Amino acid sequence: MAMDELLNEHEQGERVRSWLQRNAGSLIGGVAVGIAIIWGWQWWSDRQxxxxxxxxxxxxxxxxxANNDPAKLAAGVGKLKADSMYGALARMQLAKAQVDxxxxxxxxxxxxxxxxxxxxxxxxxxxxxxxxxxxxGKPADAIALLGKATSPGALEVVGDAQAKQGQAQSAQATYKRALTMLEVGSPERTIVELKLADVGGAPDAAPATNAPVAAAAAQTPAQQPTK
Structure with missing residues (x-):
């Protein structure tokens, strides 16, 4: 190895050593902070x-x-935080029992x-x-709550509210919007189709296929006419 290369390596080593001496305190502090952050995150994750x-x-x-007993459910939901997922689910179950x-x-x-x-x-x-x-009996309040919603469930309820108000054409349009998001043959779609029929509407027809082209495509090579 050439002398100038040795000197360069020595000089670089001295610079690194000098930098470490000057910044040892901050490095140790930084490591400590990093360890504290990692430990804090793990503690918080474990606690959650x-x-x-x-x-x-x-x-x-x-x-x-509770066995769907509203009184028992009402007594127990207070043990779960209202803003937690399970607290919300418990209160939803209580509401269902109250409706029942x-x-x-x-x-x-x-x-x-x-x-x-x-x-x-x-x-x-x-x-x-x-x-x-x-x-x-408060369809207007339902529309005010869900009027800007776009999910099929919300659109179904808005359609119900419009139908309740005697707005058959608006209800038809809303139900049809819901149908575009529901899978053909699904129970949810069937219910919306029935509601649409109740307000005098019918699902939009599926696009017609080109029958001759479809039939030709379905033929096997042996069935297709020769030229």
Whole structure:
């Protein structure tokens, strides 16, 4: 190795050593901060997991013991945080039980008290509230709640509200929008199709196929005419 290369390596080594001496304190502090962040994240993750497991166990026990009894469910939901997923699910189950025993106003109050942090769950709750509003004679409130929603469930409820108000054409258009998002043959689609028929509408016809072309494509080579 040439002398100038040795000197360059020595010089580089001295520079690294000098830099480490000057920055040792900050390096140690940085490592400590990094370790603290990692430990804090792991502690928070473990705590969240433990809380979710505890909530899940409480939810399962509540649903099993209450046997859809509104009084028992109401007594147990307070043990679950209203803004947690399992707290929201428990209150939704309570609302269903209240509807089953003929107390829709109680069910509305229960659903409105849920503070769902998950947007998907919040949308489901809004749809249930909207459905209850229609059933309790408040279609305009249902439309105000769900008028800007685009999910098929929400559109179905808006269509129900419009039908309740005697707006048959608007209901037809809304039901048809819902149908474009529902799978052919699914139970949900069948229900919306029945509602559409009730307001004098019919599902849009599927695009017609080119029968001669389709038939020719279906023929086997042996069946196709020779030129």
């Amino acid at each position: 997991h433990g809380t979710q497991m505890h909530d899940a166990e409480q939810y399962e026990a509540l649903i099993g013991d 025993v003929g107390k829709p106003q109680d069910a509305l109050a229960t659903l409105r008290a849920i503070h769902a942090s998950d947007s998907g769950l919040s949308d489901v709750i809004d749809v249930r509230i909207g459905r209850l509003l229609v059933e309790t």
